[in-house]
Amino acid sequence: MGVTDDHSSSQPLLSNPDDDATNSVAATEDENNFPQITFNSSPRHFQDLSFLILFIIFSLFTFAFGIFSVVHRNPNSSNLSSFIYDSNTTSCVKQSNLTNNNQSLNWISFQSSSSLHLVKNLVWTLVITFFLSGPLVLGLLYSLKHFTKQIVYVSIPFFVLVPIFFNVYWFVACTVTSDCSDAFPLAYRILLLVFVFLVIGIIVWIIVANWHRVELTVRIVGVSSHALSRNLGLFGVLPALTLALVAYFVPIVVFLLFSRLNGKIVPHLSKDKYTCTWKQDSWVPAYYALAIITMLWSAAVMVEAQVFVISGTIAQWYFSNEDKKPRKSIRSSLRNAFGPSFGTVCFSGLLICVVRVVRAAVDGARQEDISGVVNLILRCCVNALLSAIDFLNKFTINFAAITGEAYCSSAKMTYELLKRNLLSAVFVETVSTRILAGIIFVLSAIYAIAACAILKAVSNLGQDVYFVAVLAGLLLLLVLGFFAHVLDNVIDTVYICYAVDRDKGEVCKQEVHEVYVYLPISRNQRPSLATRTPLSV
Template structure:
């Protein structure tokens, strides 16, 4: 729909410009149906749980569960209907009366911090990268120096050693770090050309929360089906009013026992919620990638090259490619479940084999997530089915990535995350510090603990800022991934759509030009034989 409207309005958008496919057929549709059925099943289970819930579930508190009369050993009984006192609510009256305005101002000004974050990476990527590297070395160095100055010589060895190792690692990887800074500049440039991606990402985030809320409610409602039963960890032979375990330690006399159908329903609900959240993230990556690709491959000089691109990408995400996105997010859901299972098994067993299996699971999960991300980017550009996109993008990455982008891919998220953390911590300290300076002279009757309120305020503002900056950092990284795949497709076609972006990616260590092998496959020859790429006109 977006393309047809733009063509009717006389815009210079050509469907055949570059590899971006505007007209697409529906792919992997069955997996979209499977997601819908799983979602509906959990919602139905939640409705059933609400209708059949134990109405006295809300009466449970620690005092109730400590009374053995409420779970006699001879058999279960329904919760008594006698009114029980509600749990006391946390009273933050003083904090809210004194710091509510400060909190609102601090969070609101975090938006300016976010704008500065993007501007700095757009115009000063090398400075931001060097600053984050310096902070990662200087922070443990300062901690170690402080401990050494206070007489804690042995304890200071750990932070000082960490600072030394970090400094050595960053020195050895200085070329890759410099390249990562240029790539972050590319990402910020792409985001500046498509500023509506931030608004779209925010709206998609809100939509994902709204979509996951019924599943969370269904999980809560399902656990309201059951009865109070004797605590399984309670020593049934113990006499007296107090309840003890086999070691003689006091425990709660009662526990909440759910109905038999609740556990499998809760497992399905948890998987469905994880699937939903991962699907929302895949949609976000898909929309960002599709939007960036349309801008990247737009003919030079096209008027309003970004007009309607997000709407077009959204239409593809919730239309022809929804099944593929459901499948890709299901793969990530299974991967995450297996990784968590291996990690939980290692923590429970505490043996070498379990830890080795957990490490293997972590590595395999990282590879699957990495390839799935690029398969999603490729789907957004070409409209391929998920597994077809995975095969094609793996081949593309093998020709462009193994000795190039991979050498910097681990640095760009590190720089983004550390920059976000540093700026958020700094803003939190500044907010709390200004509040304390303004309130430290308050009378005791007006504000009993200005220092504590300042610490809480600084922590809350810092957390809000960290959430915002990490969100913007995620958008930056998604733009970078999309720009890299677009550049790789350009390179396969021996063309240059954006010279400034190509210049940054061409700086990475890479192979030679694309050549056709006798069998028909593509490979790269030596750099000495590389023909100059032609700028697309």
């Protein structure tokens, strides 16, 4: 009895040595076991419903009040000049004998043959450019897939040569043209010439400073181009989503136009004399604010939805077997983006919209040259907050498209995923984005030069040929910029998929691991093609 008591007293109260050992092992396993992350192909649950409901409420109110503005518009809003003040009734009345000859519309007619010739050449040039942009995008994708190194290394010198050409050409053309030389003195032309050369020098310095990343960039762009080439259906779906957004905007714009017609004609005392003026209803400015906010939010939602569709489609390709191509991957991504995860897309779009609006307000305040230490500190704090939100949102929507998680949990799990695998959440390879931007700029500039030469040979537009060529180059730049945006999102998605592979110790795409394994784990580390060994099957 006494031995039993001594033994019991030597142990902690309500404790067992075997239980302590078991609990210790379980605690260690819990710390090392993280939630399994992979592509969620099963039916998903609705996430972030509150933001989905809020977005629907904004849209419904915008359309409801818009229809109300159309129905209750004042038909006399365009006949203000036919109303006069009646002292007997102290109100504005319509004159019965006033003719409406002054209300006829003055349409702009292109009577000049030169103007008609300019419009005709401009329309045909833009139409031809638009139809050529499709084959050019596919050709660029094919070239980046098979000849990435050659395309990149050939394009890099043009990043400098093209700006030099335009700078020298403009200076010489303005010097030999009397109108330009008279309007722009020689001293100012030389000053602008030197300034542009300084900017070109900065570009050269950036290229030299990042030269050690070019080889890695070549491989990243090549792998991502291969992934995009296996999902060419995105080039049909994404423009269709953009057209759907335009169709969604059309009635809102019409409602905004009709909302201006809601009001009444009232007398106004000015200089001891009553005149009739137009007074809008008090709710019209509020509706303008509501409609503009809805349009901004909708545009941001559509951008995030496109990123979601890209990420979901590429992830299905990444985690599929090499011998079996995923079926209906784009359709399932669309169903998830505008179904269970639409609340997450709305939440992400709202954050992006707020960041853009606040940043525009901060930039506007900076241009107003508001001095003071307090204003400077506030601007720094706001910029830091906006940068933090951008950092948080960078891979969140990609991760949500893969897993179907809510926005906040996706942000948390993405950060933990990259942190566990010693991958940088700040840095994928920004040089690839800049090189893609440089390539599309060079191609657009070369196309504009070629269009200018052809128009000079087949038409007599004179100086207007430069205007037409610039518009054609800008149109091609817009289309190629869309392609670069898609490829940039593919790079981010493949990066997250690679991180998921590393987290599970698996290799779904060996060619991706052979490239992404060389990414630096921080901005300060120089990427080396011989520092780490990729996982093997």
